[in-house]
Ligand SMILES: Nc1ncnc2c1ncn2[C@@H]1O[C@H](COP(=O)(O)OP(=O)(O)O)[C@@H](O)[C@H]1O
């Protein structure tokens with residue numbers, strides 16, 4: 001699992017620290033890990049490719065996708081509410097400190113905006129999102145950034161924090177509507193989200209349902225409204241009153257696409273996986 005640190009350097013060291021601490025304290029206990037990439041495992045082959053040479057793919061340089069536990073939670077919740085999630089074209093926008101979107105067909109992930117690492121796709125709290133690879137080469141060769149410095153720049157100094165210059169926290173940025181850099185950071189976040197959303201509808205061949213989740217997606221009506229602005233051509237129309245009131249369904253009768261917003265629960269998903277796995281194992285003595 002240590003080999004995966006470069007794919008998620010903000011996350012995997014913390015995951016490993018917990019495993020090590022428990023192993024040191026209670027070496028007799030079994031531990032179960034849930035991979036955030038697993039939900040995307042069945043993505044169509046094309047969606048897993050990069051434009052790099054084939055040999056590199058054989059060495060694991062491919063698109064994996066993240067926030068899988070969140071997407072799985074959303075699908076299971078819709079299914080439990082008798083939504084025909086298997087018959088719909090669905091996009092889930094997980095917008096939190098990390099942010100990504102997932103296109104779902106038949107209730108399965110067919111495309112997502114994060115790829116090899118947790119950097120790609122949408123800009124995030126401190127991560128840059130999609131970036132022209134030429135910029136990385138330029139920073140390395142012309143500006144002499146070390147690999148460590150570059151990693152810190154891309155993962156911890158960019159996104160909302162980098163553009164605003166003072167905060168990675170969407171709530172703090174929205175509270176400063178007269179600050180030009182805060183406004184621009186939020187506008188860039190929404191612009192990129194809108195652009196990725198439209199690209200994912202192209203992959204799906206249309207859109208029936210859009211779900212906003214994650215701390216920003218579930219709680220920031222202004223961000224949802226900005227992202228959905230001008231998406232009338234896709235059949236997306238928000239009801240401003242329902243959106244501001246924090247209703248579960250926030251689309252208006254004028255729109256063909258059902259738009260909803262609710263909190264995700266990745267921890268519950270982890271607990272469910274553990275329960276299923278343990279139930280499938282022969283009974284063990286619990287210390
Ligand atoms: N009421 C709110 N309005 C706007 N943004 C919010 C609100 N509540 C939480 N957020 C934003 O959600 C983000 C955190 O999302 P969350 O999904 O909790 O993060 P993490 O990825 O760390 O789990 C922060 O940018 C925070 O400002």
Ligand SMILES: CC(=O)OP(=O)(O)O
Nearest residue numbers: 066067096097098118
């Ligand atoms: C995968 C990921 O980016 O997670 P988070 O949103 O919690 O940072």
Ligand SMILES: [Mg+2]
Nearest residue numbers: 096097214266
């Ligand atoms: Mg989270």
